[in-house]
Amino acid sequence: MPTSTKSPSGSVPRRPTRVAVVGMGWAGRSIWLPRLSRHAAYELVAAVDPAPEARAAAAETGLAPRVLGDPDELTPETVDLVVVAVPNHLHAPVACRLLARGLAVFVEKPVCLTPAEAEQLAAAEAAGGGTLLAGSAARYRADVAxxxxxxxSLGRLRHIGLSWVRASGVPVGAGWFTQRALAGGGALVDLGWHLLDTALPLLGEPDFAQVAGSVSDDFVNDRARRAAWRAGDGAAARHSDVEDTARAFLVTSGGVAVSLLASWASHERYDATTIRVEGSAGVASLRCTFGFSPHREAGPELTVRRNGDVEAIALPEEPVGAEYVRQLDALPGLLADPASRGAAMAEIRAVIGAIHRCYASKPAAEERPPVPAGKSARRRGGKEPQR
Structure with missing residues (x-):
């Protein structure tokens, strides 16, 4: 482990950022521990999880020198930053506890599950003196940048189209991921937060004047649709009560339209993410694949259209997951900047507010018995369902 790193100016040596990871599920063990242990800007000091089996799994990696059972064992004297990688419903409670004790905290999506939790995070950051860092790694992708x-160069912004559609990728995990009480929602919370976060640098701090959303659950309880690359996904057997697909349309107070499609499973062959930015002077379209799925597009493609002409923009090749390393590159500088305290809350409020309103606006589901294949509702003596 290195003993020092360079400051952004390259002139003043300083010690690495001492970091602990709370939560030893798939994300903690597969995303954060390996990358933090290899990153020259960090000293990984501890892995934390209350579950004995999770602590044992973390210890087996050999990456963290200490494996603890309680986040309260972390102190500002021994840790500079805590990465919170617990299940969704614990993100805000755990982060609030740490912030209230003066610790700096990084929480990736979903940072919180309700607007009320967002205000609790703001209060804990203000009272405890710690710094809340938050955001999606997708924003740090080279193609998104x-x-x-x-x-x-596209003139006045008119519309942003956001889409992340998986072929088969329901992240059942240890069972909590598809339980509304524990996850806060389905694909909208999971993939939608990433998508909205990539749009925020273009929208600023949006005030959404109009929000409409719709959800569906055609695939979420099909075992064949689970995310095979997620270790442990075969363990859960409970019926899922979240959506696998969410569609939404939002309009800012300034008149910019945002369409969103987030889907864990579909009839597509490959997972694909598309971001289309339309302006008064042109349209830019990015097609790629976010995340770690093996069902990927061949490579990212970025084009710009103006007056019928299409220009292909060259993009660098980078390995899957490079955005997480780039995000880690940025965190020490953010942590050292006094202006970072309180700065994350505007974007957190915007994203969770939009998601909350999308769920609130969806029509109440009408319960209908399933129609056997090859038989219509009319042939069964009922009315055909409205579309």
Whole structure:
């Protein structure tokens, strides 16, 4: 482990950021521990989880020198930053506990599950003196950064189209991921937060004047649709009560329209993410695949259209998951900047507010018995369902 790193100016040596990871599920063990242990800007000091089996799994990796059972064992004297990687419903409670004790905390999506939890995070950060860092790694992708650069030349922003559709990728995990009480929602919370976060640099701090959403659950309880790349996904057997697909349309107070499609499973062959930015002077379109799924598009493609002409923008090749390393590159600088305290809350409020309103606006589901294949509702003596 290195003993020092360079400051952004390259002139003043300083010690690495001492970091602990709370939550030893798939994300903690597969995303955060390996990358933090290899990153020169960090000293990984502890892994934390209350479950004995999770602590044992973390210890087996050999990456963290200490494996603890309670986040309260972490102190500002021994840790500079805590990465919170617990199940969704614990994100805000755990982060609030740490912030209230003066610890700096990084929480990836979903940072919280309700607008009320967002206010609890704001209060804990203000009272405890710690710093809340938050956001989606998707914003740190090289292709997304290139899209943002091109968007500056598109004139007045009119519409952003956001879509992340998986072929088969329901993240059942240890069972909590598809339980509304524990996850807070389905694909909208999971994939939608990433998508909205990539749009925020283009929208600023949006005030959504109109929000309409719809959800469906055609695939979420089909075992064949589970995310095979997620270790442990075969363990859960409970019936899922969240959506696998969410569709939404939002309009800012400034008149910018945002369409969103987030789907854990579909009839597509490959997982694909598409971001389309339309302006008065042109349109930029990015097609790629977010996340770790093996069902990927061949590579990212970014094009810009103006007056019928299409320009292909060259993109660098990078390995799957590179955005997480790039996010880690940025965190020490954010942590050292006094302006970071309180700065994350505007974007957190915008995203969770939009998600909350999408769920609130969806029509109440009408319960109908399933129609056997090859038989219509009319042939069964009922009315055909409205579409």
């Amino acid at each position: 290139a899209l943002h650069e091109q968007a500056a």
